[in-house]
Amino acid sequence: MNFIKIMWFMVAKDLLIELRTKEFLSASLVLGLLLVIVLNFGMQMSAADWIMSGPGILWICFLFTSVIAVGKVFENDFNTDALLGVDLLGLNRDFIFIAKALSVFILISVMELILIPVFIVLLGFNPISLFLLLPVVLFNIGFSLISTVFAVVARQTKSKDLMLPILLLPINLPILIAAVEMTHIISGEFVFTDLTNWLVVLVGFDLIYLVICPWIFGIILDE
Amino acid sequence: MPSLIINKLVKSFASKPVIIDASFSMDRGESVIISGENGSGKSTLLKIISTIMKPDSGTAIFDGLDIVNSSDLIKKRLGYMSHQSFLYEDMSVWENLNYFEKLAGVKKEESEITSLLDLFAINEYKNIKIKNLSHGTQKKITLCRCLLRHNDLLVLDEPDTGLDIASLDTLRRLIDNLNSTGVTIMVVTHNKEFGNSLKGRNLVLKNGVLQEG
Numbered sequence: 001m002n003f004i005k006i007m008w009f010m011v012a013k014d015l016l017i018e019l020r021t022k023e024f025l026s027a028s029l030v031l032g033l034l035l036v037i038v039l040n041f042g043m044q045m046s047a048a049d050w051i052m053s054g055p056g057i058l059w060i061c062f063l064f065t066s067v068i069a070v071g072k073v074f075e076n077d078f079n080t081d082a083l084l085g086v087d088l089l090g091l092n093r094d095f096i097f098i099a100k101a102l103s104v105f106i107l108i109s110v111m112e113l114i115l116i117p118v119f120i121v122l123l124g125f126n127p128i129s130l131f132l133l134l135p136v137v138l139f140n141i142g143f144s145l146i147s148t149v150f151a152v153v154a155r156q157t158k159s160k161d162l163m164l165p166i167l168l169l170p171i172n173l174p175i176l177i178a179a180v181e182m183t184h185i186i187s188g189e190f191v192f193t194d195l196t197n198w199l200v201v202l203v204g205f206d207l208i209y210l211v212i213c214p215w216i217f218g219i220i221l222d223e
Numbered sequence: 224m225p226s227l228i229i230n231k232l233v234k235s236f237a238s239k240p241v242i243i244d245a246s247f248s249m250d251r252g253e254s255v256i257i258s259g260e261n262g263s264g265k266s267t268l269l270k271i272i273s274t275i276m277k278p279d280s281g282t283a284i285f286d287g288l289d290i291v292n293s294s295d296l297i298k299k300r301l302g303y304m305s306h307q308s309f310l311y312e313d314m315s316v317w318e319n320l321n322y323f324e325k326l327a328g329v330k331k332e333e334s335e336i337t338s339l340l341d342l343f344a345i346n347e348y349k350n351i352k353i354k355n356l357s358h359g360t361q362k363k364i365t366l367c368r369c370l371l372r373h374n375d376l377l378v379l380d381e382p383d384t385g386l387d388i389a390s391l392d393t394l395r396r397l398i399d400n401l402n403s404t405g406v407t408i409m410v411v412t413h414n415k416e417f418g419n420s421l422k423g424r425n426l427v428l429k430n431g432v433l434q435e436g
Binding site for chain 1 (some may be wrong): 277305322
């Protein structure tokens with residue numbers, strides 16, 4: 001069976017389950033809203049302060065809610081070992097990996113689309129510009145790839161629910177820093193060369209993840 | 224020539240040997256019923272044969288393919304039923320079977336879902352989510368999942384637990400029918416009555432060694 005069909009079946013299944021349970025979107029939204037509200041009351045900042053700190057706060061919200069996304073996307077696969085059932089069909093593991101990463105990508109992108117307006121309304125910080133798509137899309141790609149691997153790694157540990165965020169937060173630090181810096185440049189004084197420097201970093205990490213993550217995923221499934 | 228040849232399989236966990244010597248062979252279309260005490264390594268043996276776990280030493284060859292080195296090819300010809308259902312709890316019976324059937328590459332016109340659900344008399348549950356079904360019904364659906372495509376080797380870990388008498392009878396007839404079409408089947412069971420009712424060789428895993436029962 002071809003790659004596109006397998007991807008479609010697997011991603012559609014993940015989206016169908018999320019549409020039914022709405023577990024991820026509700027949990028992410030509550031966490032995102034809580035973070036924004038606490039930050040709104042906790043930090044009395046002027047408009048100029050927001051230009052400095054806004055990108056960091058925005059990405060903290062994105063990162064924490066994205067970590068929840070990974071746990072939720074894999075919850076149904078792990079509860080009854082269904083992912084093992086899929087693997088035992090003899091499918092190419094690269095296909096399984098890309099399909100799971102795509103599910104994570106779609107869910108975190110939807111969550112970010114919902115959170116940005118909340119951010120604008122509650123904090124008065126408006127990061128929207130066409131250029132913002134660059135760090136958001138590239139971060140989401142990198143995060144989806146590396147997190148799909150670490151979701152399976154965390155599954156192998158004793159305290160899986162605790163291990164997942166512990167593993168995901170540091171491993172995503174390089175792409176998080178690059179995304180924050182890019183957002184900072186986009187929402188402040190736009191310097192094209194600075195932007196391209198961080199763009200290279202983000203694209204570089206995405207490419208590295210794209211090459212090594214499917215390979216590691218296959219090895220971990222064997223363990 | 225035997226279809227499945229297991230030779231001196233050894234498996235330990237944290238230096239504790241679970242399987243010390245498992246050696247046997249099976250002809251195509253034959254059934255083997257494996258019994259043994261809890262923790263004797265029956266499920267471990269099935270996991271090794273199903274390519275899920277690697278042995279510490281020894282070989283397992285199915286139709287000339289080494290189970291460790293050719294696991295991708297073996298998987299395409301294998302049906303494995305474990306204690307876990309491998310089903311998505313928030314999806315209905317039909318959605319689950321349809322999903323696994325499509326991923327297995329079964330064509331729409333060759334779909335066996337309806338006939339399998341009829342076989343176990345569970346067609347009425349096809350639109351109900353897995354999490355809302357009883358353990359026994361889930362077990363039947365798990366069996367259906369294993370039978371969605373034609374497999375040459377069927378590995379069933381306690382398929383009888385939770386099944387009612389009528390379903391046990393259906394399962395018994397199903398195993399006989401599959402054997403007659405050339406499917407090689409390994410069954411682990413604690414149910415002596417069920418094990419004895421199957422047409423096949425009995426093996427016992429005792430103190431890590433697999434013996435004729």
